[in-house]
Amino acid sequence: MNTPNPFRLRTVCWTAFWIICATPLFAQDDNTPRSAVVPSPMGIHTWFIIFAVGAFLAWCISYSLQLQKEALKRRTSREGLVLRRNRYMEELADLESQREAGTISEQRFKRLYINTKLRLAKVREQIGRLEQGRDATQDG
Numbered sequence: 001m002n003t004p005n006p007f008r009l010r011t012v013c014w015t016a017f018w019i020i021c022a023t024p025l026f027a028q029d030d031n032t033p034r035s036a037v038v039p040s041p042m043g044i045h046t047w048f049i050i051f052a053v054g055a056f057l058a059w060c061i062s063y064s065l066q067l068q069k070e071a072l073k074r075r076t077s078r079e080g081l082v083l084r085r086n087r088y089m090e091e092l093a094d095l096e097s098q099r100e101a102g103t104i105s106e107q108r109f110k111r112l113y114i115n116t117k118l119r120l121a122k123v124r125e126q127i128g129r130l131e132q133g134r135d136a137t138q139d140g
Helices: 006-026 043-076 078-101 106-139
Strands: none
Touching: 043 078, 078 106
């Protein structure tokens, strides 16, 4: 195995150290003419645009959160559950009529029928839990 010579390693480190320390010496002279700093006439306009866009994005986020909150409330409220139950029952009736008319294959009918029945069972279970909770709060 080849081990590096410690003297070479030390020499390389010291050389790198002195080069890094000497770098400011190679900088340009401070007495050279500089360009004048002119204020931007569009500075206020730029900040106005930044604040306007920021306010619009904040409003969009607030509106989106409000819509999600209302959708969640609608989904878990009793009225929303009853509407979903009625919609699933209508879907089941529609599937039955399509099967009788012969416009849907038997395989697809079974798949859709089972899926709709499962969703209907979940909604009925949620309605039952809601009513049990309501009965328990009225008794207590």
